[in-house]
Amino acid sequence: MARYLITTWDGAGNLVPTLGIARALVDRGHDVRILGHETITRRCADVGARFVTLTQSEGWDAMDTPDDFEAEVKLMIEELCFSSAIARDLAQELDREPADVVIVDCLLFTAIDVALASGTPTATLFHTAYSIFRGGPLVEMFTPGIAIANAARAELGLPAIESLAEIHDACARALVAVPEEFEPDVADAANVVRVGPVLDAPALSREIDEVDVGDGAKPLVLVALSTSEQGQADLLQRCVDAVARMPVRAIVTTGAAIDPATVRAGVDTQVVRYAPHADILPSASLVITHAGLGTTMAALGRGVPLLCTPMGRDQFFNAEQVRTLGAGLMLMPDASSEVIAQTAAQILGERSFASSAEQLAVSISEYGGAAKAVAVLEALGQDR
Template sequence: MTMRYLMAVWDGGGATPPNLGIARLLVERGHDVVVCGDPTLADAIAGTGASHRTWPTAPQRRSTALDDDLFKDWECRTQMGALNRVRERLITGPAARFANDVVDALDAEHFDAVLADGVLLGALVGAEARGIPSAALVGSVYLVPSRTRPPVGLGLGPARGRLGRARDRAAYGLVTLMSDAGLRPVNAARARHGLAPLRHLWQQWDHADRVLVLTGSAFDDPPPDAANVRYVGPVLEDIPVDEPLELPRGDAPLVVVGLSSSYMEQEDLLRRIARALATLPVRGVITTGPAVDPADVPSAPNVVVVRAAAHRALIPQAALVITHAGHGTLIKALAAGVPVLCIPLGRDQGENASRAARHGVGAVLSKQADVAAIASAVFDVLLEPSYREAAAAMGERIRAEIASGALVDELEALAAAGHPAA
């Protein structure tokens, strides 16, 4: 039975490919998919076989130029300031505009389900307003406040004993209070469409039929306490890459480097990594992403620098992946059983890096680390077998979760509930 899905996405760098992978998966299953997303995603969406529509009124990125970046979070002096800017400019501030655009789309034609990137709370409001089954797509670890999980941002491990559980309950109250600073525009959007107000911001996820967490359940622990959350494994999608890639010659261990596909002032760190790899008996492939010119990063006989590469094909050949700990690059490495060296730059990356360290699949360095420290860390991870063994074990569990078909089952069950014949 053919189902019709409306997807609500945004150009979020590494957060985007998993959503587009879901569109591709549904099209390959014979379903019709319409994706509302930024003009910058037009070619990538077309490549999935889905139909693309730009947002009629909601904010969106018009080009890949830095001036068109919605957040410019590199301008913020603190991590909290950067998070507040993302909240105000995407998650809560434009909630009414996203809700209106989704409602208009649902009023214009029939859809069986709405799949929205989890940060687009307004899109979820629109689906709820029209009574269409909906899922929040979470392409990362579970980051919203939970009474059963450590507070976000501190890199803490799961609670142990009564004191640990008390810590998590207290932190839940504090983090919820902070996130509720953005509640007013979301409740205004809900009121406009006849919905009761939320008490807390992230209760909007509780109103979705499903919250689908696109990561390995073994990587993200402990599970949250929300009844509608399902771990369905990652979607290992790449943005299409046209550039040919020739690996450095030889059979030395391959080190793959990827530090965010969006701009995070990563140029200097990329240069330090390049210089570190040039001193080691390894082969290096550095991908700079669209925001950094490869010419600004020094190559070497054993180090190739390119703007982009198909990570899904390249990473399984690697002995080590150096990453900013963005979820996309990190989970591709772990799914391939490859250990990691995490150098978080901001956003959710500290949380991902702390999990990598806790599970023993990699090491973590400061973004201020110098060339010698980076070279030493690369050498240590390559030589210590426990990292490879832990990454291999984690990879087996992640691949099994992907192969289980849990994601497809959830997506099709969701749409079946909204299908007229159901």
């Protein structure tokens, strides 16, 4: 038995691979601690790990992030990615109880540095596309964090960096929960292990609604926008209005950010707050989504094409990859319900979209997901 300490945060989608890997480690008989926001334990299913609450938990709410993009970036830089509080909590937890391996979310740069400085074998977990951290808008967005990171690194006795990628590259392993096929043009660093999507993750809610997938007489469409608040209420309603125009059944999951009672739905549409997508996707013919990576990978991992309506963050990248791979189409988030319905009908009507998604599902199945991640982490623990 090895001791694993996972440092994460409540960002909704990032918890899919994190909790899935944590549960797989527990199932293997390991001692697993999760250091994270208290809202994770309040909302998500128990995975059998010991939970340690971040001191930053008070006042943090992933369901209530700023609508303004610049304000959201500022919050991410100051309160998350380069948080001295999260870094301090990790250092104190390692002092209180050492670990054989530390796993840190890829966005928690100062926490990764604490783990590296401790001398404990460290893995970082990418719950979003690896390539967006190697160049492009996200790298530019986080540039102010380099100075913050270097100030913290100096106190830890670590050398200064010129790019944030150097922090990821210094980890013993970088676990990427994204298949290579989804980002073929990136050169992986030597420490990267592509474990692929974690498709058997535990529920992200303790309250699960019952859904009726129907008898297959009509195509089933899953409508699922962001779990967290991104100002998606109007877009969600237009998506629901779109499926009402079509000869389909639909299941809509609103997540914590939207009350299902506020959504006006057609007679063949069921609106719930939360139901595991794994229970719906085997019967689904199409997913209409904001293209968060969790929903995107869940759909592709089960061979279901997507209609993507990205709103921000990494979603435009994900949506463009879906389109490039032929597994779906993309619309801007201001698309009318008529256009959404027409595009959804196109995807349902052209077999090529489902065929491409099914081919990707075959490729994804070969990565291993949580089981592959556990094998890598166990080997890392044995090397200590």
